[in-house]
Amino acid sequence: MTIERVRRETREAVAGNGLLDRRAFLKSGAALAAAVSGYTLTESATAEPLANDPWSQVAGGIAPAYEQRSRFEAATMRTQNNPKGEPRPQNLRTPHHLLNGTITPNSLHFVVAMGGVPDIDPDRHRLVIHGLVKRPLAFTLDTLARYPMVSRVTFLECGGNSAPLFSNAPIQANVQALHGLVSCSEWTGVRLSTLLEETGIDPKAKWLIAEGADGPSVSRSVPMTKAMDDAMIALYQNGERLMPSNGYPMRLLLPGWEGNMNVKWLRRLQLTDAPAMTFYEARTYAPILPNGKAYQFFFLQEVKSFITHPSPGLAMKGTGFYEISGLAYSATGRIAKVMVSADGGTSWAQAALQEPVLPKALTRFRLPWNWNGGPAVLQSRAWDEAGNVQPTRAQIIAERGQTKTVPAVTAFPTQHYNGITSWAIDSKGEVRHVYA
């Protein structure tokens, strides 16, 4: 088959507004890939004859012992809602529109710090397990280093991520502001079940109350079934020790479960027969429903996806081929399928999933798109292997309600939005957040 013929065939749309077969790049290889346009934050340099730049004509610099990214990447930053550390929570959001792949760099992992970031001396830190156990025990960081360890890639998401989509009108903000409270890392540490085997478990234990060593000693009640399933005392994040704002020297990791329950700076686990009804479970992470009742013990970060490329601020530059890509994830297993629409949900094409597709981990989806320069509305919708499907916004609003006035983009009118996000492309290639 000639390259030209492959190009012609693979450029045939499989869904409205120019969505192409997800295998189009694989079939045609470099020929089509070379035609793909990039999303632009700034104008590209005009074509000039190549020259040897100054850095090619001198000896290079010294590689530092602990390296920072290029100075040209300084704009790839988390946003801080509370940079002066005023007496309220600090929320820092991951810039998904400036990243790719599925692993979040440690310095860009999202943060919710209820009472600031403690400066913990690891030699003095202790993890105590007590309550309904046979032997209350304390562990140091050094002793935990001698236990069998496991690694797993898993996403962490704040229960309040995507809360701006509960607004009654679409808030114009980028994907970082709307969906930046989710990140994904390879976490390494000791299975909690390993430590609980050592303490022994009283059969009456149904919950454990996890508590941090931070100022407010954030505490949450966790069912023992989760503790014994896949909970981990995480000591390493992407191969290095946890970042201070992500729980150094250790945090509770509950793959797929509400971020706040993954207690950072973990110092204590008390096994009990009942939940403690802590501030954060009895009050903060208990979303009010339209009938005046409130959900409690939401636990799961349900199946969800959003498109990162393009997205508001990442404008299209000219008609032609682009790769639509984004992130999908679910607390209930692997992502099974992501469908993408370019016509506001009228027709859909199946996106390619970047391998490896891991359970409870961010999964990158990709789909080639031939943008004809006309208006388009991009959406993604995810399914997980348990058969759960991401709801439309209309579905989630029908159950959960929406605000009566437009809140601040940094506000949390409620939690646990996992509905569809829609990006509208206008004829200039600008991207806006819309409800469709």
Next chain:
Amino acid sequence: MSTHKFSDCAAAVALVCLASVAVADGPGLGKPMTAAELAAWDINILPDGRGLPPGSGTPAQGARIYAEKCVACHGESGKGGPNSALVGGAPLTSMETVKTIANFWPYATTIFDYVRRAMPWQQPKTLTNDEVYALTAYLLALNKLIGENDAVNAETLPRVRMPNRDGFIVRFPDKI
């Protein structure tokens, strides 16, 4: 697993044998903790009052502590300032209804637990148990959930009936 056979264990060393079995999957390096060693960290309060320490406080005592340590953030008489209001609260009609102690919190014990571990913001875990009881009493009285002269202690606090006690639906009961 341990290489000991149960039959090898004389009564005098049975405990040692059991311990070695229990930690067979790990190096067994946890340090045993006594209740006395744990005391300063053992601060969880359950809704039925388990965990509440000795001590007591009244709304009047709490008002004095509040004026000194809480008013800057939470305003006069808990009406709100840079941080949340601690009194009042509209009926729960939408997601935008501000959640307060009176309209939302299901258990009064959560007030004691949270104030003791997390407040005041700049000096958490510095209040005495009597001070925490007094502040809890003050907040409950401001919200007319107890009388103005009612003392709060380990006996009385779990008995305070919160208006929204039955206002919750467990989202995923199969996960418990």
